[in-house]
Amino acid sequence: MTKHWDIFCRIVDNYGDIGVCWRLAKQLANEYHQNVRLFVDLPETAQKIIPVLIPQLNQQMIDGVNVCILHYPDNPLFDDVADVVIEAFTCGLPTQYIATMQLQLAQSAHQHTKWLNLEYLSAEIWVDDFHAKPSLQPITGLTKTYFFPGFTQATGGLSREKSLIVQRDCFLESLKTKISQTTASIAEVMPKQAALNVSLFCYPNAPIQSALQTFAKSPIPINLYVPESVFLQPISKYLLLENNALNKANTFKKDNLTIQVLPFLSQDEYDRLLWRCDINFVRGEDSWLRAIWSANPMIWQPYFQDDAAHLVKLDAFLNHYCATFNSPAKTAANLAVKLLSLTWSNALTKEASFTHAWLTYIEALPDIKNQTQVYSQKLALQPSLGSNLVDFCNQ
Ligand code: TRH
Numbered sequence: 001m002t003k004h005w006d007i008f009c010r011i012v013d014n015y016g017d018i019g020v021c022w023r024l025a026k027q028l029a030n031e032y033h034q035n036v037r038l039f040v041d042l043p044e045t046a047q048k049i050i051p052v053l054i055p056q057l058n059q060q061m062i063d064g065v066n067v068c069i070l071h072y073p074d075n076p077l078f079d080d081v082a083d084v085v086i087e088a089f090t091c092g093l094p095t096q097y098i099a100t101m102q103l104q105l106a107q108s109a110h111q112h113t114k115w116l117n118l119e120y121l122s123a124e125i126w127v128d129d130f131h132a133k134p135s136l137q138p139i140t141g142l143t144k145t146y147f148f149p150g151f152t153q154a155t156g157g158l159s160r161e162k163s164l165i166v167q168r169d170c171f172l173e174s175l176k177t178k179i180s181q182t183t184a185s186i187a188e189v190m191p192k193q194a195a196l197n198v199s200l201f202c203y204p205n206a207p208i209q210s211a212l213q214t215f216a217k218s219p220i221p222i223n224l225y226v227p228e229s230v231f232l233q234p235i236s237k238y239l240l241l242e243n244n245a246l247n248k249a250n251t252f253k254k255d256n257l258t259i260q261v262l263p264f265l266s267q268d269e270y271d272r273l274l275w276r277c278d279i280n281f282v283r284g285e286d287s288w289l290r291a292i293w294s295a296n297p298m299i300w301q302p303y304f305q306d307d308a309a310h311l312v313k314l315d316a317f318l319n320h321y322c323a324t325f326n327s328p329a330k331t332a333a334n335l336a337v338k339l340l341s342l343t344w345s346n347a348l349t350k351e352a353s354f355t356h357a358w359l360t361y362i363e364a365l366p367d368i369k370n371q372t373q374v375y376s377q378k379l380a381l382q383p384s385l386g387s388n389l390v391d392f393c394n395q
Pocket of ligand 1: 015264267284287
């Protein structure tokens with residue numbers, strides 16, 4: 001059934017908020033044939049993820065989605081509320097939009113618009129019990145339902161395009177026969193083995209210096225692919241370069257480490273990079289999930305939270321991810337994943353050695369790769385976030 005959907009996204013920090021919302025908006029519009037408006041507050045930042053977006057336009061159709069710029073407080077678009085409104089990450093709906101929903105409720109004694117709060121992704125077990133629970137909002141009298149993405153069938157599921165896995169496999173298959181072209185993207189021209197290909201997307205508080213020192217001394221050559229982002233400064237420092245010298249797409253070499261700085265990639269190109277790398281360092285929410293769909297070994301750095309809540313999330317994910325590594329033969333892989341992940345997120349109390357954690361990980365890499373494939377395949381069999389949302393709203 002075709003419905004009207006509004007998604008509200010406020011960009012707090014970084015690109016995760018808009019990254020998640022943009023994917024979801026496109027999936028609802030193109031895979032489930034829904035009418036979708038995506039309201040976003042910072043068009044210049046959103047442009048990083050939606051490169052064709054024109055920040056000066058109030059609304060524009062892009063890839064089947066009506067992308068609207070949020071202008072508080074009086075936007076005439078808010079007089080027309082949707083069948084379903086998704087408030088991403090508790091970003092708050094505009095007062096005028098809420099007032100229109102209240103008017104509807106007063107006129108028909110029935111809340112026509114389904115109001116969903118899309119929560120952050122977490123593998124914590126309490127999510128199963130809190131998913132899809134309605135909550136009466138005392139001030140407005142409206143009901144809002146908390147929709148939790150997650151890793152189990154009891155949650156709202158994981159965002160995944162219907163054809164993603166097929167696209168990934170076709171891309172990887174095509175590389176086997178392809179002759180390198182000068183116009184090809186980075187993921188197509190990366191060297192085939194002989195070196196370890198690693199992608200790096202992290203927060204600046206990760207032990208980047210220690211990682212670079214370790215990589216440079218690695219017995220296997222390492223090609224490190226680094227899309228342009230805030231953590232380039234520690235890399236410049238390591239290479240003794242002037243500030244910002246790394247911002248140019250360029251290659252730097254130190255001993256056995258080759259650093260390839262890339263421009264900020266499109267989401268599709270970034271996917272292809274993850275598919276091609278042997279190990280992906282990822283962060284936040286969306287790149288984490290895309291690394292899972294790459295089915296390649298990954299080290300996830302959660303977004304820092306003051307009360308160390310991010311470490312609880314990391315622990316929950318590691319338990320879920322490593323549950324597939326639990327046979328006695330896989331114990332080394334299990335421990336190696338946990339050791340490197342905790343070291344990367346500064347979660348170990350005593351000074352942890354990145355070098356030790358890395359070497360342990362590399363030794364277990366073949367097992368980690370096998371188990372990560374099993375893990376990713378298992379998750380891909382579950383209904384996706386988009387399909388769960390549509391089913392929930394059609395009930
Ligand atoms: O940018 P992030 O750190 O976003 C974070 C998280 O979402 C976090 O949960 C949230 O609380 C915080 O923001 C405010 O990391 P994330 O989630 O991986 O989003 C990055 C997006 O950028 C993702 O959609 C992938 C995309 N991307 C590209 O398109 N090209 C690139 O080159 C890179 C490196 C990323």
